[in-house]
Amino acid sequence: MQYETDELKKVGLKATLPRIHVLQLLLSNEGEHMSAEVVYRKLHESGVDVNLATIYRVLTQFEEAELVERHQFDATTSVFELKQDDHHDHMVCVRCHQVIEYVNAEIEALQESIAKQHGCEIVDHKHVMYVICHECSVKK
Amino acid sequence: MQYETDELKKVGLKATLPRIHVLQLLLSNEGEHMSAEVVYRKLHESGVDVNLATIYRVLTQFEEAELVERHQFDATTSVFELKQDDHHDHMVCVRCHQVIEYVNAEIEALQESIAKQHGCEIVDHKHVMYVICHECSVKK
DNA sequence: TTTACTGCAAACTGTTTGCAGTAAA
DNA sequence: TTTACTGCAAACAGTTTGCAGTAAA
Numbered sequence: 001m002q003y004e005t006d007e008l009k010k011v012g013l014k015a016t017l018p019r020i021h022v023l024q025l026l027l028s029n030e031g032e033h034m035s036a037e038v039v040y041r042k043l044h045e046s047g048v049d050v051n052l053a054t055i056y057r058v059l060t061q062f063e064e065a066e067l068v069e070r071h072q073f074d075a076t077t078s079v080f081e082l083k084q085d086d087h088h089d090h091m092v093c094v095r096c097h098q099v100i101e102y103v104n105a106e107i108e109a110l111q112e113s114i115a116k117q118h119g120c121e122i123v124d125h126k127h128v129m130y131v132i133c134h135e136c137s138v139k140k
Numbered sequence: 141m142q143y144e145t146d147e148l149k150k151v152g153l154k155a156t157l158p159r160i161h162v163l164q165l166l167l168s169n170e171g172e173h174m175s176a177e178v179v180y181r182k183l184h185e186s187g188v189d190v191n192l193a194t195i196y197r198v199l200t201q202f203e204e205a206e207l208v209e210r211h212q213f214d215a216t217t218s219v220f221e222l223k224q225d226d227h228h229d230h231m232v233c234v235r236c237h238q239v240i241e242y243v244n245a246e247i248e249a250l251q252e253s254i255a256k257q258h259g260c261e262i263v264d265h266k267h268v269m270y271v272i273c274h275e276c277s278v279k280k
Numbered sequence: 281t282t283t284a285c286t287g288c289a290a291a292c293t294g295t296t297t298g299c300a301g302t303a304a305a
Numbered sequence: 306t307t308t309a310c311t312g313c314a315a316a317c318a319g320t321t322t323g324c325a326g327t328a329a330a
Contacts, residue, residue: 012169014284014329036320056320072215075295076319091260102254105295110247111269118240119274127267129251134259154304176295191312196295228319275287286327296317303310 003027016052022058026068026082033071033079033090033099073099073128089126093133096127100133143167151205158190160224162198166208166222172210173219173239175229213239213268229266233273 004023005015013019021043026034034042036059040052042045050058062068073092087108091100099121107127115122144163145155153159161183161258166174174182179201179261183190199220203207206218231240247267255262 016285016329018286053288053321054286057286057322061319075212075218078215078319081273091255091258093260094263100258100260102258104250104254107247107250110244110250114153114242114244115231115269115271118231118242118271119277120233120240120269120271121277122269122271123234124270125268128265129255129262131255131258131259131260131262137259137261156304156310158311191297193313194311197297197311218294231293282330284327284329286325288324288326290322290324292321293319294317297315299313299315301311301313303308305307305309 007067011067013061013065018054019058019061021048021050022055022062023067025081030082031101033081035075035077035079037077039080071126071128072082089128091129091131091133094130095132095136098133098135100131146233147207151207153205154199158194159198159201161188161190163202163207167218170222173213173221175217176217177217179220192250211266211268229268231269231271231273233276234270235272235276238273238275241270 001020001024004020004027007023008015008019020040025039025042026032029042036052037056039049039059040055043050043055059068059070063070063080066083069083070078070080071090072078073090086103088101088103089107091102093100094097111122111125141164144160144167147163148155148159158159161277162179165179165182166172169182176192176199179199180190180192183195199208199210203210203220206223209223210218210220211230212218215228226243228241228243228275229247232238233240251262251265
């Protein structure tokens with residue numbers, strides 16, 4: 001819990017219990033992409049009662065503090081993951097909803113050159129591939 | 141109006157006035173990416189009163205009939221464009237909200253190979269670049 | 281002790297839906 | 306004349322917000 005406290009203070013946030021718990025959950029589930037609802041449910045399952053509105057606030061603050069990244073793989077729900085050092089994009093299995101991360105420098109470079117061709121400067125991008133993953137295609 | 145009527149019947153939809161008007165609007169604004177709200181407003185401006193709920197229904201039916209494509213460039217709102225023959229992706233200017241379409245076979249191919257490497261089969265993808273367009277970067 | 285933060289409930293936004301009436305075939 | 310469609314109002318889902326009370330510094 002000291003680590004979480006330090007991380008929070010480092011980005012200028014009071015080390016409150018809700019924030020510590022959310023951060024702890026994200027840390028212990030690295031690589032997962034969780035919605036606010038899921039964070040809420042997981043915390044409650046482990047006996048920690050944090051209000052859903054607070055979770056939304058905390059996740060948004062974490063995003064602003066660049067501790068987490070927000071993604072929207074489907075039309076309705078945002079998911080959050082701990083921010084990693086390297087940029088990566090995502091594949092989402094439409095059957096099992098597993099998320100696979102990948103990095104591809106060539107695509108990144110191509111993007112830049114396309115933008116440049118049009119006189120545009122990229123400020124952000126999202127690239128999501130909706131797939132049927134190996135496991136799902138095997139089990140029919 | 142005969143053209144619209146025929147197009148609608150071709151995909152098995154009754155040629156009703158709301159549908160004809162929405163299709164007409166999309167046809168006369170090819171290349172535009174309009175939200176349901178914008179469709180609603182534009183129709184009303186030209187003196188055609190169609191209920192917003194109907195516009196949502198019609199656009200969804202058009203999507204199912206593959207007459208239009210739905211995109212979500214921001215978290216909250218869907219936009220629609222007439223379906224073209226070729227696949228393309230989008231750049232959206234974060235300042236003026238202009239949408240620029242582009243096609244890049246190399247990226248498409250790279251996507252496929254990345255998916256394959258992971259044993260995945262792509263069923264869909266979205267690739268959006270958020271940019272500052274030429275005009276916007278010029279006028280500071 | 282001060283001020284940022286949380287819980288609660290209510291609001292909000294884009295979108296969908298049930299139902300009774302209307303228009304296309 | 307039948308049946309699909311529309312308008313209306315209410316519901317919906319995820320998310321945000323105002324406010325009064327609570328806890329971190």
